[in-house]
Each structure stands twice: as C-alpha cells, then as structure tokens.
Amino acid sequence: xxxxxxxVGRPSRANRARERRRVNWGVSNHDMLMPRSLSGRSVILLxxxxxxxxxxxxxxxxxxxxxxxxxxxxxxxxxxADAPPRFRMLLGEYDAPLGMRVVFEDNGRMWLADTTHVGxxxxxxxxxxxxxxxxxxxxxxDARLILGPTRPGLxxxxxxxxxxxLAMVHGGVRMPRRDIEPEPGTTxxxxxxxxxxxxxxxxxxxASPPAERGPFRTADLVELTxxxxxxxxxxxxxxxxxxxxxxxxxEARAFMQRRAAEALVRAHQALRPLGYGLLIHxxxxxxxxxxxxxxxxxxxxxxxxxxxxxxxxxxxxxAVDLTLYELATGKPVEMPSTYDESTDRAYxxxxxxxxxxxxxxxxxxxxxxxxxxxxxxxEWWHFDYAEWRFYPIGNIAFDKIGT
Numbered sequence: 001x002x003x004x005x006x007x008v009g010r011p012s013r014a015n016r017a018r019e020r021r022r023v024n025w026g027v028s029n030h031d032m033l034m035p036r037s038l039s040g041r042s043v044i045l046l047x048x049x050x051x052x053x054x055x056x057x058x059x060x061x062x063x064x065x066x067x068x069x070x071x072x073x074x075x076x077x078x079x080x081a082d083a084p085p086r087f088r089m090l091l092g093e094y095d096a097p098l099g100m101r102v103v104f105e106d107n108g109r110m111w112l113a114d115t116t117h118v119g120x121x122x123x124x125x126x127x128x129x130x131x132x133x134x135x136x137x138x139x140x141x142d143a144r145l146i147l148g149p150t151r152p153g154l155x156x157x158x159x160x161x162x163x164x165x166l167a168m169v170h171g172g173v174r175m176p177r178r179d180i181e182p183e184p185g186t187t188x189x190x191x192x193x194x195x196x197x198x199x200x201x202x203x204x205x206x207a208s209p210p211a212e213r214g215p216f217r218t219a220d221l222v223e224l225t226x227x228x229x230x231x232x233x234x235x236x237x238x239x240x241x242x243x244x245x246x247x248x249x250x251e252a253r254a255f256m257q258r259r260a261a262e263a264l265v266r267a268h269q270a271l272r273p274l275g276y277g278l279l280i281h282x283x284x285x286x287x288x289x290x291x292x293x294x295x296x297x298x299x300x301x302x303x304x305x306x307x308x309x310x311x312x313x314x315x316x317x318x319a320v321d322l323t324l325y326e327l328a329t330g331k332p333v334e335m336p337s338t339y340d341e342s343t344d345r346a347y348x349x350x351x352x353x354x355x356x357x358x359x360x361x362x363x364x365x366x367x368x369x370x371x372x373x374x375x376x377x378x379e380w381w382h383f384d385y386a387e388w389r390f391y392p393i394g395n396i397a398f399d400k401i402g403t
Contacts, residue, residue: 071273074370076362080107080355086133090157091353093178093344094168097148101175103128103168105354110136112155113351114146128155134165143170180343189341190245191304193296197246204291209393210309216392221255221284221317221401228265230272232279232325234332236339237289243304243340244296251398254283257317260385263371264320271367272327279332281321281339281381285314287395304342311393318388320373321381324364333360339381348380 083091083105090110094101102113110128126142134157143150150171157165158174167176182189193200224231231254236242238252256264268278291308306312313319321340324333336353337345344350348365351358361380368375368383376382 071270074270074274074363074366076359076366080359082356083354084108088354089163090134090165092164093180093352094175095178096146096175097173098146100178101146102352104352107355112138112142112146134159138170147171147173147175180345182338182341189243189338189343191243191297191301191342193244193246194298195296197244197292197296200292200295201288204288204295207288207291207308209287209311209315209395212311212392214392217257217390219317219391219394220258221394221396222258222261223401224254224256224261224264224280224283227261228268230277231265231268232277232330234279234281236281237285243342244293246296248289248292249398253398254280254320255317255398255401256283256320257385257387257391259387260318260320263373263385264368267367267371267373270370271324271363274363275327276324276333276363277327279323279325281323282314283320284317284394285312286397287311287315287393290315301342313384313388315393315395316388316391317394318385318391320383320385321379322364322383323381324360335361335380337380346379346381348375348377350380 087105087110091103091105094103096114099114104111104113110130111125112128113125124142124145126138126146128136128138131137131154136155138155140152143152143155147170150173153171156169158167158169160166164181165177167174169175225233233252233254235249235252235254238247238249240247242248255261264278271277287308290306290312293305294302294308297305306314314321323335323339325331326333334354334357336350336357337343345352348361365375365380372386373383374386376384
C-alpha cells in the first residue's frame with residue numbers, strides 16, 4: 001500500500017540521517033495509511049495506485065525471455081509502460097502557497113502530492129484528469145487541501161520557449177516550477193570549486209588519513225571487471241562529467257574489498273536473466289580524493305561530500321555508486337534523478353518522476369539488498385556493504401593496488 005512522507009533540506013553525504021530534517025517519501029506494500037482528508041474519489045484512486053504496486057510480477061522479461069521464480073522475486077511488480085511524452089515534460093516540483101508540490105506520473109496518469117505529513121505518512125494526493133493540452137481537472141476538495149485557498153478551476157501548466165513548463169496555475173494562483181534538473185544536453189549538476197582543484201590535489205596528496213582504532217580486516221581490494229567483465233563502468237571521477245567538473249582519477253577503474261565485490265557480482269548475475277546489468281560510477285575511493293572534494297566544495301554545499309576527518313565508506317572499499325543498464329542496448333536506464341544530483345529527487349524513496357523510473361530504482365535496490373547491501377536513504381545510487389565497518393580507511397592509488 002502507499003505510504004509517502006516528506007522532508008525538507010539535505011544532510012551531509014557522510015552522515016545525512018543525523019544532520020538533517022529528512023523528507024522521507026516512501027512507498028510501502030504494508031500498513032496503508034488511507035488519507036481521511038481526501039475526497040472519496042481520490043481515496044479510491046489512491047487505493048488503486050497502491051494495489052498496483054503489489055501486483056504479481058509477470059513471468060517474462062521486457063524482451064520476452066522466461067524468468068525463474070528466483071529471478072522473479074527481484075521484480076517490483078510488472079514493468080509499467082513508459083510515461084506519455086506529453087506528461088513527462090510536466091513532471092517536477094512546483095512552489096505553491098502552502099509549500100513545494102510534486103507532479104508525478106503513475107501508470108499513465110498524472111498525480112499531484114503535497115508535503116504535508118503526520119507521523120511520516122502522506123496525507124494529501126490527488127489524481128489529475130486530462131481535459132486538454134496542458135490542462136487538468138482536480139477535485140475542488142483535493143485542490144483546497146493540496147494547493148490552499150484557490151478558486152475552483154482547471155490546473156493549467158504555463159509554457160514558455162523551453163521544453164519544460166514555467167509554472168502551474170490554479171484559480172488565479174501561479175506556482176513556479178523549480179529548475180532542478182541538469183542543463184539540457186548534460187547529465188550532471190555542477191558545483192563551482194572554491195579553490196583551484198590542482199592546488200587542492202597537491203595538499204591532499206601530502207596529507208594523511210585520520211588515525212583509527214581497529215581491529216580491522218586486512219584490505220583485499222579486487223577489480224570488479226576482473227571478477228565479471230560484463231559489469232560496465234562509467235567512472236565519472238575519471239572524467240570531467242562530475243559535480244566539480246574536474247578529473248580526480250587517472251584511470252577509469254573500480255575496486256572493492258573482495259567480499260563486497262563478490263556480493264556485487266552476485267547481484268549483477270541475478271539481474272542478467274531479467275535483461276539488466278550493473279553500471280558502476282564509483283567504488284573504492286582513495287582518501288585523498290575525499291579530501292579534495294571537501295576542500296574544493298563551498299561551505300554551503302559540503303553536505304554533498306564526506307568529511308575527510310571521518311573518512312567515507314568509499315574509502316574503505318565497501319561502498320559503491322551504480323545504476324542499471326539494459327543488456328540488449330548497453331544503455332543505462334532512466335532513474336528519477338541523475339547521478340550525484342544534489343536535489344530531493346536523489347532520495348531513495350522520492351515519489352516523483354515516472355512509474356517506470358521508480359520501478360527501475362526499486363529493481364536495483366532489490367538486487368543489491370538481496371546480497372547484503374543497504375541503500376543510502378538520500379542517494380538511490382549509493383549502496384554500503386553490510387561489513388563496511390570491518391575495513392580501514394584506504395589511501396592507495398589505483399595503480400598501486402596489488403603491487
């Protein structure tokens with residue numbers, strides 16, 4: 001059943017759960033909270049929406065290949081059809097008088113949800129009825145609860161010269177759309193470094209990681225593609241296509257502690273019968289790179305990065321940033337946000353985007369959790385291996401591993 005909750009702001013990547021007032025958008029197949037304040041029509045629709053997420057998976061993949069019961073257990077239900085293009089451009093976050101509102105798609109229908117929550121559960125959501133291009137009907141009761149005291153009328157999306165709408169308008173109240181996506185033609189939000197990155201690199205290489213008390217296991221970093229060459233790599237920090245726009249790695253390689261790596265390979269192999277594989281963005285990260293991130297990032301953006309005084313789970317070789325790719329095409333699937341994105345869209349249970357994007361996100365999470373990984377609640381792409389505490393902070397460069 002549906003359970004959606006909301007948070008405000010984002011914590012530091014190193015320890016966000018304790019450092020922020022969290023927006024916890026979630027969907028649960030248990031413990032349905034039926035919003036008593038919704039109109040009867042929306043309650044019925046919301047219940048149908050919830051039940052759709054509990055449907056029994058099909059026994060074949062998108063390509064028509066047979067799937068065993070073990071493989072099928074990873075599927076989060078039947079794959080939804082892709083959202084109609086005319087809807088996709090309207091999806092996003094809008095600033096209404098009572099707070100941010102989310103427009104999302106589910107199974108070919110448009111929905112509007114608010115950020116009002118009690119006990120971490122959704123109170124208000126309404127399905128929108130398309131009546132004309134960029135125009136949707138909404139029940140008056142739902143409009144008052146979600147949008148505030150506006151006059152009855154259609155919900156109209158206002159367009160300008162760009163692809164995405166500028167705002168949505170209801171009852172004479174204009175609600176601007178938040179510009180939260182990367183620039184057209186790019187896949188990465190950017191942060192301007194506060195210091196020259198090459199200067200930061202020299203200082204970081206000369207510094208030492210924090211002292212730790214063990215005992216720890218002996219580091220045993222192995223290269224993921226040597227365990228399974230069908231794992232794909234797109235190591236963003238070996239390119240300029242990352243949040244600081246600078247190369248941090250000399251080589252596009254991915255290493256993890258052996259036990260974590262073997263668990264990741266099992267997840268990858270479990271996905272193959274379903275037509276998908278794992279695409280790695282980052283894995284083991286030398287400590288000096290974490291220090292570079294910290295020293296180059298503005299103070300108000302440091303929630304994006306781990307504090308080098310504590311190190312990160314990437315430094316221990318027991319965390320990985322990844323997504324899914326289609327075996328048939330080799331292309332990554334679409335998720336509710338881009339990688340390393342500094343918005344609430346990155347949350348592991350954010351309800352925005354399309355039902356297919358959320359389906360892929362849940363499939364990835366199912367595959368990783370089945371092998372002992374846990375998702376970072378604020379980053380759908382980041383997974384920590386259960387035994388990360390047993391490994392020390394590492395600072396060895398890729399080309400020195402195994403030598």
